[in-house]
Amino acid sequence: MFASAAANGYDGSLMNGLLAIPQFKENLGPISTNILGLTIAGISLGGLPSFIPASYVSDLMGRRLTVGIGSVIMLVASIIQAATHGHWAMLGTRIMLGVGLGFAQTAAPPLTTEIAHPKHRGQVTALFQATWYWGAIVSASISLGTLFLSNSWSWRTPCLLQGLFPGLQILGLFITPESPRWLISKGRTEEALHILAKFHANGDVNDELVRYELSEICEAIEKEKEASKTTGFMSFFETKGNRHRLLICVLVGFMIQYYLAPILESVGITSAVSQAGINLGLQVWNALLAAAGAFAAERYGRRPLWMTSACGMLASFIVITALSGVFAERHITAAGTAVVAFLFVFFGFYDIAFTPLSIAYPVEILPFRLRSKGLSINLTVVFGAGFFNQYVNPIALGAIHWRFYFVYIATLSSMIFIIYFLFPETKGHTLEEIAMVFDGDDAVPDVHRRLSVGLAHEKMQEGMSGQGEYVHTTPSRIGQE
Numbered sequence: 001m002f003a004s005a006a007a008n009g010y011d012g013s014l015m016n017g018l019l020a021i022p023q024f025k026e027n028l029g030p031i032s033t034n035i036l037g038l039t040i041a042g043i044s045l046g047g048l049p050s051f052i053p054a055s056y057v058s059d060l061m062g063r064r065l066t067v068g069i070g071s072v073i074m075l076v077a078s079i080i081q082a083a084t085h086g087h088w089a090m091l092g093t094r095i096m097l098g099v100g101l102g103f104a105q106t107a108a109p110p111l112t113t114e115i116a117h118p119k120h121r122g123q124v125t126a127l128f129q130a131t132w133y134w135g136a137i138v139s140a141s142i143s144l145g146t147l148f149l150s151n152s153w154s155w156r157t158p159c160l161l162q163g164l165f166p167g168l169q170i171l172g173l174f175i176t177p178e179s180p181r182w183l184i185s186k187g188r189t190e191e192a193l194h195i196l197a198k199f200h201a202n203g204d205v206n207d208e209l210v211r212y213e214l215s216e217i218c219e220a221i222e223k224e225k226e227a228s229k230t231t232g233f234m235s236f237f238e239t240k241g242n243r244h245r246l247l248i249c250v251l252v253g254f255m256i257q258y259y260l261a262p263i264l265e266s267v268g269i270t271s272a273v274s275q276a277g278i279n280l281g282l283q284v285w286n287a288l289l290a291a292a293g294a295f296a297a298e299r300y301g302r303r304p305l306w307m308t309s310a311c312g313m314l315a316s317f318i319v320i321t322a323l324s325g326v327f328a329e330r331h332i333t334a335a336g337t338a339v340v341a342f343l344f345v346f347f348g349f350y351d352i353a354f355t356p357l358s359i360a361y362p363v364e365i366l367p368f369r370l371r372s373k374g375l376s377i378n379l380t381v382v383f384g385a386g387f388f389n390q391y392v393n394p395i396a397l398g399a400i401h402w403r404f405y406f407v408y409i410a411t412l413s414s415m416i417f418i419i420y421f422l423f424p425e426t427k428g429h430t431l432e433e434i435a436m437v438f439d440g441d442d443a444v445p446d447v448h449r450r451l452s453v454g455l456a457h458e459k460m461q462e463g464m465s466g467q468g469e470y471v472h473t474t475p476s477r478i479g480q481e
Contacts, residue, residue, distance in 0.1 A: 001067065001108040001109075001111055001112040001128065001169070001172070001176065002108075002112075002127070002128055002131040003071075003131075003165040003166065003168045003169035003172065004067065004070070004071070004101070004104035004105050004108040004165070004166075004169060005105075005108070005128050005129050005130075005131045005132045005135065005359075006131045006132065006134055006135030006138070006165045007074060007101060007104070007135060007162070007165035007166055007169070008101055008105065008132055008135065009131070009132035009133055009134065009135030009136040009137075009139070010135035010136065010138060010139040010162055010164075010165060011043050011097065011101070011135075011139070011162065012132070012135075012136050012139075013135075013136035013137075013139040013140045013143075013279075013283065014139045014143065014158060014159075014162060015039075015040045016140075016143075016279065017139060017140055017142075017143025017144065017147075017158060018143065018155050018158065018159075020143070020147065021143070021146070021147055021154050021155045023149075023150075023151065023152050023154050023155055024154070024155035027084075027085060027086070027090075027152065027155065028086065028087040028090065029086055029087060031087045035087055035091070036087070037390065038091060039087055039090055039091045039094060040390075041386075041387050041390055042090075042091050042092075042093075042094025042095045042097070042098060043094050043095075043097050043098035043101060044098060044383045044384075044386060044387040045094075045095050045098060045387075046094065046095035046096060046097060046098020046099040046100075046101070046102065047098040047099070047101055047102040047105075047379070047383045048098075048102075048380060048383050048384060048387070049099075049102075050098065050099045050101075050102030050103060050106075051102045051105075051106055051376035051377075051379045051380045051383075052373075052376050052380065054066055054070070054102050054103040054106035054107065054372075054376060055106055055372040055373045055375070055376035056372075057069070057103070057107075058106055058107040058110065058372040059182075059369075059372050059373070062178055062179070062182055063107045063108075063110055063111035063114070063178065063179045063182055063372075064107075064111065064173055064176060064177075064178050064179075066103055066104075066106065066107035067103070067104050067107045067108050067111060067169065067173060068170065068173050069100075069103050070099075070100045070101065070102065070103030070104030070105070070106075070107070070166075071100065071104055071166040071167075071169045071170045071173070072100070072166070072170065073096060073097075073099055073100030073103065074097055074100035074101060074104065074162075074163065074166035075100075075163040075166040075167055075170065076096075077093050077094075077096040077097040077100060078097070078159065078160060078161075078162040078163030078166065079160065079163060080093050080096070081093035081094070081097070081159045081160075081162065082156045082157075082159040082160035083156075097162070100166070102379070104166070104169065105379055106372055106375055106376050106379065107372065108128070108169075109125065109128055109359045109360075109363045109375060110179065110363060110371045110372055110375060111176070111178075111179050112124060112125055112128050112363075113125040113360070113363050113364060113431065114179040114180065114181045114182070114368075114371075114431070115176075115177055115179060115180065115195070115199060117199065117200050118200075118209075118213070118430050121364075121430075121431070122297055122298035122360070122364075122426075122427065123294055123295055123297065123298050125359070125360040125363060125364060126293070126294035126295075126297045126298075126356035126357060126360040127291065127294040127356065128356075128359055128360065129290070129355055129356055129357075129358055129359040129360065130287070130290035130291050130293070130294045130355055130356050132290075132355065133283050133284075133286045133287035133290055133355075134287055135165060136283045137280070137283050137284060137287060138164075139158065139162075140279070140280050140283060141280075142157065142158045142161055143158045144280075146158060177195045177198070177199065178191075178195070180192035180193075180195050180196050180213075180214075180217065181217055181221065181368050181431075182368075183195070184214075184217055184218055184221055185221050185368065185369075189214070189218065192214065192217070193205055193210070193214055196210045196213055196214060197210050200213065213430075216430065216432050217432060219432075220367070220368070220432040220435065221368055221369075224367055224368060224369050225369075232373070233373055233377075235369065235370060235373075236370065236373075236374070239439065241435075241438035241439035241440075242370065242438075244422070244438055245365050245366055245370070245374060245438060246374065246377065247422065248361070248362065248365060248422060248423065249362045249366075249374045249375070249377050249378040249381075250377065250378070250381050251418055251422070252357075252358055252361065252362055252378060253377075253378045253379070253380070253381025253382040253384075253385060254381060254385050255354065255358075255415055255418075256354050256355075256358045256382060278340060278343075281344075282343070282344065282347055285344055285347065285348065285351075286347055286350075286351050286355065289347070289348050289351035289352055289355075290351040290352075290355040290356055291356075292351075292352065293305060293309075293351055293352035293353055293355065293356045293357075294356040294360075296352065297353075297356060297357060297360070297427075298427060300427075301425050301427040302353075302357060302361060302423070302425055302426055302427060303419070303423060303424070303425045305352055305353040305357065306353050306357065306419045306423055307416070307419055307420065308349070308352065308353070309349050309350060309352050309353030309354055310353075310412065310415045310416045310419055311349075311416060312345075312346075312348075312349030313346055313349045313350055313354075313412055314409065314412040314413060314415075314416065316342050316345045316346040316349060317346055317405065317408055317409060317412060318409060319342050320339055320342050320343065320346060320405065321402065321405040321406065321408075321409060323335045323336075323338050323339045323342065324339055324402040324405060325402050325403075327339070327402075328401060328402050358382075359375070359378075361423075361426070362374060362375055362378045363375055364426055364431060364434055365424075365426060365434055365437075365438065367435050368431075424437050424438070425437075
């Protein structure tokens with residue numbers, strides 16, 4: 001399932017690499033700045049209208065099928081893209097890629113978190129988005145390697161290989177089970193039992209953990225159906241807990257935006273080769289730190305990581321702003337060099353939470369019936385904000401230069417307060433237990449009772465030993481968090 005995040009990362013780095021290839025520019029032909037911008041953002045144009053429909057397909061037809069649809073679309077689009085001529089054809093294939101990515105990205109994270117063993121769920125889900133950078137590294141390396149080819153394959157090869165990760169994902173679907181929670185929601189409980197047994201207890205359908213999971217999931221889904229007065233996206237406005245979840249999904253989408261190239265250009269690093277080198281170095285750095293953050297999320301908890309990340313980003317960006325001002329006003333070259341160093345510090349703090357938790361946190365706080373829909377809202381905000389900022393930020397930076405960074409500082413400052421007051425801890429809870437963090441006594445009442453007693457839950461606690469404290473969730477405990 002990680003291949004969809006890697007495919008997204010591959011594309012995130014692809015256009016920067018292609019624009020450095022002369023043969024690619026020749027293939028595009030005469031093109032205005034606006035059309036070039038649309039072509040670069042084409043994947044967002046395709047993704048934006050696809051997330052919401054994909055959430056319905058995921059809930060109605062299954063997580064696996066939705067991921068498969070998206071992967072096939074991306075694979076076909078990659079092949080067509082490698083054979084295109086002219087900028088309009090390139091724009092069309094990039095929109096097609098965005099549609100495929102929208103379907104895959106909407107269903108893959110829920111499927112990942114819903115089939116993961118409770119002992120590893122937090123880490124596995126957090127690692128999902130961390131693989132974005134590995135896709136970017138592969139893309140940057142391929143583009144750099146084909147840069148020295150003297151024919152059209154210098155750009156066609158990276159475009160064709162964009163189908164690598166969708167192709168791997170299609171193959172992976174043959175050995176990936178359907179979500180047990182989706183199966184139970186469709187009345188296919190026996191199938192769900194065998195999947196849980198196979199992947200969580202070596203095939204033992206009588207294992208206490210498996211029986212506990214099955215019972216908990218069945219109760220939670222049944223209670224969700226009984227409690228829901230509406231269907232679709234209107235369910236987000238039914239309860240205080242759902243409104244809280246919706247707000248987090250939207251806020252996380254806005255919070256994960258960042259901008260590299262304008263900062264480099266503002267301190268005199270305008271060479272495409274220098275920018276590419278710094279970018280590649282950052283991608284490797286980001287990949288390592290994001291993976292570390294994914295493992296730390298279950299050990300130290302989500303809130304400490306969110307807060308450490310936001311505070312560290314604010315402190316380092318204040319330094320970046322000051323150094324950029326010194327470079328702009330006094331033309332001190334050393335200040336520009338120091339900006340690059342602090343960019344690595346800034347992204348290091350960004351990576352430990354904002355990369356691994358940007359998908360993992362929204363996915364785990366959402367109940368089953370809202371999981372795909374909530375993630376589709378989050379991804380729509382991410383792509384929409386990114387598309388908007390692609391045009392607004394260059395204009396603002398051109399008008400007031402480094403002073404525009406004070407907007408970032410204000411944004412980062414507000415993020416700290418938002419995280420502190422709105423982001424609850426979810427460490428150590430099962431997906432069904434997290435409902436009680438948001439809904440309190442309104443959450444599935446039978447689960448409250450069953451969490452206080454029972455050998456099955458004790459077995460789960462034992463299974464999670466060594467992965468950090470497993471929070472024994474009771475109504476009184478929830479009131480303390």
